[in-house]
Amino acid sequence: MLVAPVLLLLLVPFPPSSGAQLPNQGQAKDLPIATNGQPFPWDRMRLPKTISPLHYDLTIHPNLTTLDFTGVARIELDVHEDTSIIILHAKQMQISNVLLLAPEGIRPLHVLEYPHFHQLALLSDSVLTKGRKYEVQLEFAANLSDSYHGFYKSSYRTSSGEVRVMASTQFEATFARAAFPCFDEPAFKANFTIRIIREPRHIAISNMPKVKTVELPGGLLEDHFDTTIKMSTYLVAYIVSDFLSVSKTTQHGVKISVYAVPEKINQTAYALDAAVKLLDFYDNYYDIPYQLPKHDLAAIPDFQAGAMENWGLSTYRETGLLFDPDRSSASDKLGITKVIAHELAHQWFGNLVTMEWWNDLWLKEGFAKFMEYISLDISYPELHVDDFFLGKCFDAMEVDSLSSSHPVSTPVENPMQIQEMFDDVSYDKGACILNMLRDFLTPEAFEIGIIQYLKRYSYQNTVNDLDEGRLKHREFCAKRNLPSGASSDDELDVRAIMDTWTLQEGFPLVTVEVRGREVRLSQERYLKTDDPSLTEGFLWQIPLTYMTSTSNTIQRFLLKTKTDILYLPEEVDWVKFNVDMSGYYMVHYAGEGWNSIIRLLQHNHTALSGNDRANLIHNVFQLVSIGKVRLDTALELSLYLSRETEIMAVTQGFGELVPLYKLMEKRDMAALENQMKVSKDSSLKTCINKMCKNLWTDSGSVSERVLRSYLLLFACVRNYAPCVTKATQLFNKWKDSDGTLSLPVDITMAVFVIGARTPEGWDFLFEKYRHSMQMSVKSRMKTAMTVTSLQDKLTWCVHLASYGEVMKTQDLPGVVVSVSKNPHGYKLAWDFLRANWHTLIKKFDLGSSTISHMVTQVTNQYSTREMLDEVRSFFGSLTEETGSEMRCIQQTYETIEDNIRWMDTNLPLAVLRQEVMHFLSM
Ligand code: BES
Ligand code: ZN
Secondary structure (H helix, E strand, O other): OOOOHHHHHHHOOOOOOOOOOOHHHOEOOOOOEOOOOOEOOOOEOOOOOOEEEEEEEEEEEEEOOOOEEEEEEEEEEEEOOOEEEEEEEOOOOEEEEEEEEEOOEEEEOEEEEEHHHOEEEEEEEEEEOOOOEEEEEEEEEEEOEOOOOEEEEEEEEOOOOOEEEEEEEEOOOOOHHHOOOEOOOOOOOEEEEEEEEEOOOOEEEEOOOEEEEEEOOOOOEEEEEOOOOOEOHHHOOEEEEOOEEEEEEOOOOOEEEEEEOHHHHHHOHHHHHHHHHHHHHHHHHHOOOOOOOEEEEEEEOOOOOOEEOOOOEEEEEHHHHOOOOOOOOHHHHHHHHHHHHHHHHHOOEOOOEEEOOHHHOHHHHHHHHHHHHHHHHHHOHHHOHHHHHHHHHHHHHHHHOOOOOOOOOOOOOOHHHHHHOOOHHHHHHHHHHHHHHHHHHOHHHHHHHHHHHHHHHOOOEEOOOOOOOOEEHHHHHHHHOOOHHHOOOOEEOHHHHHHHHHOOOOOEEEEEEEEOOEEEEEEEEOOOOOOHHHHOOOOOOEEEEEEEOOEEEEEEEEEOOOEEEEEOOOOOOOEEEOHHHOOOOEEEEOOOHHHHHHHHHHHHHHHOOHHHHHHHHHHHHHHHHOOOOOHHHHHHHHHHHHHOOOHHHHHHHHHHHHHHHHHHHHHOHHHHHHHHHHOOOOHHHHHHHHOHHHOOOOOOOHHHHHHHHHHHHHHHHOOOHHHHHHHHHHHHHHHHOOOOOOOOHHHHHHHHHHHOOOHHHHHHHHHHHHHOOOHHHHHHHHHHHHHOOOHHHHHHHHHHHHHOOOOOHHHHHHHHHHHHOOOOOHHHHHHHHHHOHHHHHHHHOOOOHHHHHHHHHHHOOOOOHHHHHHHHHHHHOOOOOOOOOOHHHHHHHHHHHHHHHHHHHHOOOHHHHHHHHHHHOO
């Protein structure tokens, strides 16, 4: 079939570019050439808006023996402009028998393929006219993917050793196109009617309930699923497996089922109850009923991310869903509840209301992360999820303080850039700025805003704009008692406030100086760099909160200018800003400020909340990094930690001090270890001894339990003799019982870590790991095996995970990171990463958070110029195709440079050694 060249060109929006623009900027260098040598009539990565899909009829037939699939897609089209060309996505599949079903009859279409942009062009010899309904039908075939996205193969081993194969989908962000031809952009919402062909020994599940099963000639069965409501392609899902399920119905009449491999179905009760409770919570909170008649949650044996929110069928890692009341820990429970809360929050935020494009990913991921905390706070008060929220702000600030950070809302075009959006900025910063907004507006006003937003944009797509209907200033002033300096406008412009947080990268450092009743405020960008020019031109509208020695009522002040002054009603001994760290900013207490806080912590630390204390520890150490505060001051502040019992303050304290120790450890290990041995007393010891009464049990609140496991593990790793002795005894008892003795859950990690120190202990643990069906126990055993100092075992672990037989390849990134944190393994991890780079990016995909996380975590403790050179030399050798453009590489360079600077400034300080040693040594 011939298409007039002029017609082809009509669809190309601009003349072929000069070649200055790279393909990753979304436009082909030259007029693209299709695989058959003909010109391809579209030169952009984004699809044209001339045609959109209305309805997909999909029939998919996976063959779990030959590990491939075939399918037929029939797509009903809406033609917005006359055209004879249909551009859509397809990736790595054979396309055949492409037909146009037009009102005038059925005609074949000519197909051009442009794999570089994953695009197909279907060329018609007649014009498709605006407003008339057409359908295209395509047949396709492909292999089941060997990675973790698209329509991919998963397998597991039964306790009798039989390997069973299944197939599952993961389409977000750009992988639906690898499973069926489609318009694979989030704004092209359509209805989907799905049919799956399977063998009778399997079941099939999908987004919607099954309406019927038809027997096909040859003994195969075809399941027909109900038509979905309008949704984006990335949310489509189907699974063919031998899963079993358990079900319950929510108060609102939605049927919830949890699916898992048969031998693990007895670990699904917790997830089922949690999903029922949380879906009911959201139904009420959002004041919009869940849109589908059912929701399935499936635990997939091979899964790259943590979970995925497919509409009506969310998918999870087994460790993210399966809970054994006798063997899972307090933090497992917290983790599972949070993941479910996250994916269910997406059923509204993301599924019902979707971002127009991936640049605004935070609109769903930031919200879902934030809703994890809101929903658990209300539905699971006993989990005290509030104790952990500020950890998200710390994580976000870590990447957001580098010049390689990016605004929450950032332009992206190609699949790698899209993948990279799934980072701590979209998730954690997104959640933190929402939390700040909620705190500023009041929870009630915020909830009303959310409901309005969801109702207004249901089934549609949105861009970065939260200000639906300007909020009246006076109402808020009255509610919040804002000082008059808060705003001079008549209206409180939420949009203007939020724009400063979503469109600018980074976050402010607010410097506070108290002089009598006067508090001088100034803001600047907090940035870990030598180059001051990079901090210029940033200005935020910061909803400040503070309390003082004379009033613990929260005071508020909206700082909109670079500097400002606020007046206190009386002189005070101390002032603490960013109360409970509900704001996304750092505070530097200039003048006598830090000293007054240090005095307060030393004499009466409970005058401030645990979150405030954790916030101060974080801020003071971050200020050391940029030379605003001397390390002695930070260490002096942390001395009060021997009296600290709140989880975030303890873990933050350790979190700041341990890396210091590690940085030094890399410089001269022997000298340090000697110092560690001599030291007699330490803050950690005091902490542990305080918990001693119930140290080896599972008692207490969730935070207490999480803290106990943390401290015990820490103590064992750091060789605290009483803990090591006890853990050794327990490990031996457990080993003598052939693993049948049931240990208190929260201490098993520490016990396994001690056991894995000897070759025999390690081998025993490995044997138990091999055969265990308890996911959380397995995961603790796996971690313990990577914490050992036995080099050959570490190498073996990495090989095992690469091979994927006994230890799944999905766990390889975690193993590599864990080995890299081990003083005996960091070199091994780095060498492995370099040597296997190409395999890793193929399996886990360029730009994925799995890859970025591995890159940054394996290298973030390096602090020498030699290591920086080595890291630069490796990443510098990559090409665009192998990842040279990834943001994590810049983050890595910046982090190592920052470490080097830190060492140069602080290492000479003798005080560092004494104080850090004092704190950490046993
Ligand atoms: N939508 C994501 C899953 C996802 C992640 C898809 C990356 C494509 C790329 C899902 O809702 C999610 O955010 N999952 C988190 C877990 C959650 C509890 C934060 C994940 O997988 O880490
Ligand atoms: Zn999410």
